[in-house]
Amino acid sequence: LAIQTVESKKNAELSKFVQEIDNAKAFKKLLRTKTNVLVLFAESESAASKSFDVFGETGKKSKGTATLAWVNCADKEGKKLCKKQKAKPSPTEIQHYKDGEFSSIYDRRFSVKSLLAFLKDPKSDGPWEEEEGAQDVVHLESEKQLNKLIKKNKPMLVMFYAPWCGYCKRFKPVFSEAATELKGEVILAGLDAEGNKDAQSIRQTYNITGFPKTLYFDKGKRQFEYSGGHTKQEVVDWLNDPQEPKPKEPEPSWSDGDTDVIHLTDATFDPFIQENKKVMVFFYAPWCGHCKNLKPEWEQAASILKDEEAAEKLTAVDATQFKELGNRYKVTGYPTVIYFEDGEQKYDASSAFQRNAEGIVEYIKDPKPPPPPEKEWTEVESDVVHLGDDSFKSTVKKKKHAIIMFYAPWCGHCKKAKPEYQNAAAQFADDKKVVFGAVDCTKNPKTCETYDVKGYPTIYYMSYGKNEQKYQSGR
Secondary structure (H helix, E strand, C coil), rough: CEECCCCCCCCHHHHHHEEEECCCHHHHHHHCCCEEEEEEEEEEEEHHHHHHHHHHHHHHHCCCCCEEEEEEEEEEHHHHHHHHCCCCCEEEEEEEECEEEEECCCCCCEEEEHHHHHCCCCCCCCCCHCCCCCCCCCCEHHHHHHHHCCCCCCEEEEEEECCCCCCHHHHHHHHHHHHHHHCCCCCCEECCCCCCCCHHHHHHHHCCCCEEEEEEECCCCCEEECCCCCCCCHHHHHCCCCCCCCCCCCCCHHHCCCCCCCCCCCCCCHHHHHHCCCEEEEEEEECCHHHHHHHHHHHHHHHHHHHHCCCCCCEECCCCHHHHHHHHHCCCCCCCCCCCEECCEEEEEECCCCHHHHHHHHHHCCCCCCCCCCHHHCCCCCCCEECCCCHHHHHHHCHHHHEEEEECCCCCCHHHHHHHHHHHHHCCCCCCCCCEEEEEECCCCCHHHCCCCCCCCCCEEEEEHHHHHHHHCCC
16 A cells, blocks of 8 residues: 655655655545545655645644645656546645545645644635735734734734634724724734634633624733724724723613603502503513514504504513513513403413504504414424524535525514525525525524624525625515
């Protein structure tokens, strides 16, 4: 079996970590027994030797997680193998094989760092420093480097990011442009605070709980968090006059506002329900985004009923403040809307009306039992793949074409779009390169925040987890 160690005087030590493959049989065995393989096809042994300082060091550092090999396309058997694998070295070509199958041609920077990052996650984006225009950002690789830079006592903006973070990906080009414009005046630096070997220490030191976190340093000390905008000019303007973020004013309580909604408390709830024939109660939490979306419609509906001098009443209860009421009516999610009639709880109406003022008024005037609960979409048999925070990234990065619908179970537009979406998924069910996925944003907030989902349904196209494009056509 012709798998032998390449011996090169110049790189004798490093070459021990790269296997030479000199025939097709040996190549097949390698792919059969190893799952993560990087192969250097070289037009000559001399060409391979020139690459061994980098390739050999990569093999040494990836031992146990990846296998590196090389093929001399100049000798008889090697030439046949190179032709069979469609390798066209000039003077070299690197191919990646995953689980015994060809995966991709390596097209990133030929450096130990880039090769190691690729072997760790071949479908991920390349390192930031390899992106076009990123040459003026200082790319930090350790906490030691960061501390050394801070001690220079120069004004500096540091972006702590994670490779998977959607906000980070969108901000990087802007950050890079600002670095170029301010070169020589302000240092702009980037540091991977997730994949870095010092990640845990860095995140604790700078209290990093989400990404990106962008901090301003000056005179050798951390000053405050960046609070500017998201365009190049806004970054430049902010750095020309850096200001500490203004403390956020506490959000006023809904019950303190000028509204026709009747806000109930532990003391007023029971008497009000008993004294009024038809009452709808909106149980909410101040932090709940869906509640915030419903509030203006609820207020408008309350004003319509008041102007009509209607007997029907719209009320609200802050279930985080009046927990006993929330517990009594088994409020486990927000918003929860309950309809009362003649002093008695009659229906959970949370999904019984259209979430606009007209729909609310229409329902309270002619209340009907809510329809039987629909099956969760995940329980409906279809070719749609349901993804969560724990499975999203690992699934989409393997697919050349991924269409993802971000939805909420209560969303009417989502319900209307589901049949056509399922039909589309069925048409591509046999194509292993394509996936139609769905993410329930009420259960998987991390993924939905990463893709800046603000309304439903939001549909994205991506390729191998990258090149995200928001779908804007018909449903």
